Amino acid sequence: MATSKEQVQTTQAAGRTWMDVKSGGSNAIPEGLWLRCPQCGQMIYRKQMEANLHVCPECEHHFRISASERVRQLTDPESFEPMFTELRCADPLSFVDRKPYAARLVDEQRRTGEHEAIKAGRAFIKGRAAMLCCMDLTFMMGSMGSVVGETITRSIEAAIDQNLPLIIVSCSGGARMQESGLSLMQMAKTSAALARLDDAGGLFISVLTDPTTGGVTASFAMLGDVILAEPKALIGFAGPRVIKQTIRQDLPEGFQRSEFLQDAGLVDRVVHRRDMRSEVSRVIDYAGK
Amino acid sequence: MALPHVLECEKPLHELERKIQALESLTSNDADQSALDAARAEYAEALAHLYANLSPWDIVRVARHPKRPQTRDYIRLICKDFCELHGDRRFGDDPALITGFARIGSMRVMIVGHHKGADTNDKIACHFGCAHPEGYRKALAKMRLAEKFGLPIVTLVDTPGAFPGLGAEQRGQAEAIAVNMLEMSRMKTPIVSIVIGEGGSGGALGIAVADRVAMLEYAYYSVISPEGCAAILWKEANSETNSAAAKALKLTAKDNLELGIVDDVITEPVGGAHRDPAAMGRTLEQWITDRLRELNRFKPANLPARRYERFRKLGSYLEVEPTPEPSEDAAAPSPAPPAPETDATTPRAAQGNGAAARKPRTRSSEPAPAGN
Ligand SMILES: [Zn+2]
Numbered sequence: 001m002a003t004s005k006e007q008v009q010t011t012q013a014a015g016r017t018w019m020d021v022k023s024g025g026s027n028a029i030p031e032g033l034w035l036r037c038p039q040c041g042q043m044i045y046r047k048q049m050e051a052n053l054h055v056c057p058e059c060e061h062h063f064r065i066s067a068s069e070r071v072r073q074l075t076d077p078e079s080f081e082p083m084f085t086e087l088r089c090a091d092p093l094s095f096v097d098r099k100p101y102a103a104r105l106v107d108e109q110r111r112t113g114e115h116e117a118i119k120a121g122r123a124f125i126k127g128r129a130a131m132l133c134c135m136d137l138t139f140m141m142g143s144m145g146s147v148v149g150e151t152i153t154r155s156i157e158a159a160i161d162q163n164l165p166l167i168i169v170s171c172s173g174g175a176r177m178q179e180s181g182l183s184l185m186q187m188a189k190t191s192a193a194l195a196r197l198d199d200a201g202g203l204f205i206s207v208l209t210d211p212t213t214g215g216v217t218a219s220f221a222m223l224g225d226v227i228l229a230e231p232k233a234l235i236g237f238a239g240p241r242v243i244k245q246t247i248r249q250d251l252p253e254g255f256q257r258s259e260f261l262q263d264a265g266l267v268d269r270v271v272h273r274r275d276m277r278s279e280v281s282r283v284i285d286y287a288g289k
Numbered sequence: 290m291a292l293p294h295v296l297e298c299e300k301p302l303h304e305l306e307r308k309i310q311a312l313e314s315l316t317s318n319d320a321d322q323s324a325l326d327a328a329r330a331e332y333a334e335a336l337a338h339l340y341a342n343l344s345p346w347d348i349v350r351v352a353r354h355p356k357r358p359q360t361r362d363y364i365r366l367i368c369k370d371f372c373e374l375h376g377d378r379r380f381g382d383d384p385a386l387i388t389g390f391a392r393i394g395s396m397r398v399m400i401v402g403h404h405k406g407a408d409t410n411d412k413i414a415c416h417f418g419c420a421h422p423e424g425y426r427k428a429l430a431k432m433r434l435a436e437k438f439g440l441p442i443v444t445l446v447d448t449p450g451a452f453p454g455l456g457a458e459q460r461g462q463a464e465a466i467a468v469n470m471l472e473m474s475r476m477k478t479p480i481v482s483i484v485i486g487e488g489g490s491g492g493a494l495g496i497a498v499a500d501r502v503a504m505l506e507y508a509y510y511s512v513i514s515p516e517g518c519a520a521i522l523w524k525e526a527n528s529e530t531n532s533a534a535a536k537a538l539k540l541t542a543k544d545n546l547e548l549g550i551v552d553d554v555i556t557e558p559v560g561g562a563h564r565d566p567a568a569m570g571r572t573l574e575q576w577i578t579d580r581l582r583e584l585n586r587f588k589p590a591n592l593p594a595r596r597y598e599r600f601r602k603l604g605s606y607l608e609v610e611p612t613p614e615p616s617e618d619a620a621a622p623s624p625a626p627p628a629p630e631t632d633a634t635t636p637r638a639a640q641g642n643g644a645a646a647r648k649p650r651t652r653s654s655e656p657a658p659a660g661n
Contacts, residue, residue, distance in 0.1 A: 092548070092605030093539045097522035146604035153601070175490070175512045177522065180538045181550045184490060184512040185603035188498050191467055192474035192600050195593075199475065215512070217463035218451075218491040223471055237463035237491070238453030246453050256458055264459045 037061050039232075053273045062230050062273055064210055066112075067119040067136035070169055074277055075132065079124035084154050087147045088115060092182055101178040104140070112139050116147045117172070120155045122164070126281040128289075131159040133168040135216070141173035144216055148176075149186025152220060156193040156204075165203040165289040167280060170221040171233075174214020187219035194223045203287040205280055208235050208258065208267065222266070226283050228276070229258035229267045296354065298339065298347040305332040336560045343507070345544075346528075346535035349515055351507040352486045353449075356563040358570070360387055360402030360445045363485065366570030367577070368393055368400065374431050376423075380460060383424030385415040385452070386496070388431035393443070394578045399435035401428045401496050402445030405486075418487070419452035422465035425495050429469050432476060439589065441479040441581050444496045449514060451492030466495035473498035474600065475593045479584035481577060483555065484508040484542075485562075500596050501580045503553040504542035505569070507561050510550065511540035549603060 034043050040059035049056060053073055054063040065073070071080050095101040109115060117139040123132045133155050135142045152168065159166040175183040197204055206224025208217075210233035218237050229235060236256040244251060254260050261267040271279045309332060312325040343351065351357070364371050368391035376382040384404060391400045403420060406412030428444075435442050451462050473480060473496075482499035488510030504510055513521075518538060519530035539545070542554040555576050558565035587595065 086608045086610065088607040088609055090605045090607045093537070095537050097518075097534070097537060098524075146606045150604050150606055177513050177518050177538070179605070180512045180540065181510060181545055181548055182604055184494060184510075185550055185600065187467075187491060188470050188474070188494055188600045189603055191470035192498065192597050195471045195475045196597065198471075215491055218466040218495075219470065220467070222461070222464040222467045236458050237451065237466070238458065242453045243455065243458065247455060249455075251455065255455070260459075264461070266461045266464055 055273055060231065060272070062210065062232065064137055064171065066138050067114070067117075067134040067169075070134040070209075071119055071121075071123070071132065073273070074134075074167075074169070074280070075123040075125055076127065080121050080132070081123065082119065082121040083158065084120050084151045085115070087150055089145060089147050091178075092146065093178070093180055095178040095180070097178075104178070108140050112136070114139050116151070117142045117144070118148045118151050120151045122158075122162075125167070125284070126277060128281055128284050129164055130280075130284065131155050131162070131164045131166045133166075135169060135171050137171045137173075137211075140176065142171050142216075143173050143176035143183075144186050145176035145179040145183050146186065149183070149189055152186075152190045153193045156190070156197050159202055159204075160197050160200045163202070163289075165205065165284050165287065166197065167205045167207060168220060168224075169207040169209060170212045170216055171209045172212055172214070172216035172221075174216055184215065187215050190220040191223060194220055198225075203284065203289045205283055207276065207280070209233050211235070213237070213239060224268075225287070226269075227267050228269050228271045228279060228283075229261065230273055230276070231258055231270055233258045235261050235267070296347070296350050298343065298350070302332065302335055302339065305335060333559070340507075340560055344532065344536070345509075345538070345541050346515060346532040348507050348541050349487075349509050349535050351561050351563075352509050354561065354563050357486055358562050358566040359407070359447060360400075360404045360485070361407070362566055363445060363570055363573060364391065364400060364402075366567060367574040371400070374434075375427075377426035377430055379426055380423040383421050383427060384411075385418055385420040385448070386424035386428050388427055390440070393574060393581075396578065396581055397440050398581070399431055399440050399442045400445070401432060401442060402485075403448040403493075403496070405447060416452050418448045419450060420448065420492060420495075421452050421454075421457050422460040422462050425451075425462075425465035425469050428496050429465075429472055432473065432480075436476045436478045439478060441481070441584065442476070442499075443577055443581075444480065444482040444499065446482060446484040446488050446493045446497050446510075447486035448489050448492045449487050450489035451495065463491075466491045469495045470498050474596055477589040477592060479581055479587075479589070479592060480596070481580045481584070483573065483576070484510050484551070485573075488540075489514060498596070498600065500584055500592060500599070501553070502551045503555050503576060503580075504545055504551045505555050505562060505573075506542055506557040508542055509535075509540040510542075510545050511538045513538070515540070548605075 033046055035046055037044050037056040037058060039061035042058045044056055054065045089105055091102045114136060117136045118133060120133040123130055133152055156166060194204060204224050206221055206227045208221060208229040212221050212235045217235060234256055235258060240251055240256060258267060258270045262270050309328045312321060312328055315321045371389055371391045373389035387404045388401050391398055403418045404415050405418030406415040432442050451466060480499040481501045482497040484504040486508055488508060490512050515531045515535035516526040518534040519526040523530035545551045546554050555572055558568045562569040
């Protein structure tokens with residue numbers, strides 16, 4: 001990577017510009033002891049909200065959480081074994097917009113302390129062994145580039161080899177533009193790997209969280225044997241803004257939210273965060289995995 | 290010679306065209322004839338030069354040229370006895386995706402292709418080539434039919450993207466595309482795909498998980514339109530940022546070939562397919578028959594494994610030495626330098642990824658890719 005640190009511009013925030021995705025709720029929880037819930041507008045005590053699985057105690061609004069927090073919430077204590085952590089982004093196109101992709105990555109890595117927009121590994125969920133992938137919205141809007149696609153594909157292959165149920169918790173702005181065609185191909189790659197898992201009789205539980213859009217929705221996220229979604233998560237192919245511009249009419253209340261998708265027959269169950277562990281375990285048991 | 294829809298980049302040719310027209314209208318004598326010949330030669334040279342040096346953004350505009358041949362044109366040009374099959378048996382018939390039996394040469398095939406529309410009404414009916422979920426489901430249903438009866442599948446990709454609309458979302462646009470990719474990856478029949486114009490993101494890929502993928506020389510294939518990319522990353526889509534985005538996205542046929550995303554680039558007639566659709570049709574037919582003949586040598590049951598390998602190796606990433614447990618302290622900077630030029634890194638890039646500065650290497654744990 002030819003980019004030196006001098007080239008890194010710090011004045012502009014990194015590519016967190018998927019306006020459609022952002023409109024759904026606060027991306028990062030503001031600092032401070034107290035915060036205002038974006039749904040009910042109440043001032044809530046941060047520690048209380050955090051102790052409540054990052055759910056508003058007043059209105060049940062599900063705050064967006066990092067992959068680490070997700071892993072902590074879903075898995076048995078100390079049971080998560082990270083895998084594929086050796087994968088790093090290569091900036092294959094030497095992509096430069098107003099800022100080089102390489103510099104954006106460095107900034108994102110420094111800001112989040114993470115290497116990429118996903119965490120994968122083996123874990124136990126209420127004593128049941130599973131392969132778990134959690135996407136991380138805090139890293140470049142959880143966008144899928146080669147590393148995310150490869151991590152998911154390797155996880156699927158590991159689930160096949162080790163006969164483990166696979167759980168992928170999605171939250172993403174979609175494919176990562178900075179890897180263009182190669183990002184796009186991750187959609188085909190992950191979907192093809194899921195065909196193999198299906199052929200092997202494996203179980204894939206897809207968990208959709210706010211927001212799941214674009215190329216992630218249009219690949220592995222919608223291919224679960226069972227698809228669970230957190231309440232009121234934005235889930236869709238196109239962003240609401242693009243749709244509004246295209247059809248030139250207002251979108252109905254609750255459009256592209258989990259409940260809307262359940263009504264449309266696209267999601268099996270809307271599940272509250274506090275029940276996710278037990279619901280996932282229940283499905284694993286019913287599948288006999 | 291003049292086209293009703295002229296591209297910005299073709300403006301330098303206007304003057305020559307007018308000159309030729311003026312000369313053609315003159316009563317001919319030898320002097321006029323030689324001037325006309327010279328002007329025609331000059332024009333041919335200018336056209337060839339122009340098309341040999343198109344910028345990525347110019348290529349996008351050629352790919353969208355209103356006169357560029359579409360799926361129905363190629364069906365007319367290269368297929369015999371086209372038997373169109375309509376509908377997804379679930380919701381409706383999407384005119385933006387055409388499917389049907391056809392003969393190409395001596396082969397019986399299933400044709401699946403996006404259709405943008407011939408005239409204004411047709412374009413509106415087809416949503417300008419943006420298919421709905423029922424279109425993708427129709428494509429899948431007919432591809433399954435092909436698989437059942439042992440027909441190879443030929444898909445022609447030409448879409449700005451899948452339709453972004455209320456009904457499309459409600460009926461599961463994302464699910465339809467995802468299921469197509471999954472099912473195409475395991476179909477036990479040969480599949481070839483050609484991006485003939487616009488290869489717009491998931492809407493394109495939803496019919497392009499194939500054994501062999503090609504692009505016409507002036508087609509483009511991208512994760513997002515240059516305008517969409519410019520609006521997001523440059524905050525504004527104008528001719529300057531669109532052009533920059535088109536370049537950055539590496540969306541041309543040549544770029545996609547280097548990234549290993551497509552296997553072949555099919556040469557277009559000088560000045561683009563719209564200048565000589567018949568010649569383009571012949572070249573396209575040749576590519577299709579050659580590739581299908583090649584794929585017919587494999588047992589259909591063995592094709593999915595090969596197809597999987599084709600897509601499995603796409604992507605470009607590095608592998609570093611496994612690091613110890615990452616620090617839980619999010620405030621601390623990442624312990625391992627993210628810069629991938631450290632000695633421990635092993636570049637593992639897409640097949641034939643010549644665009645990257647680093648030498649690509651296929652995964653060493655795997656057998657070398659078969660030379661097919
Ligand atoms: Zn609240």
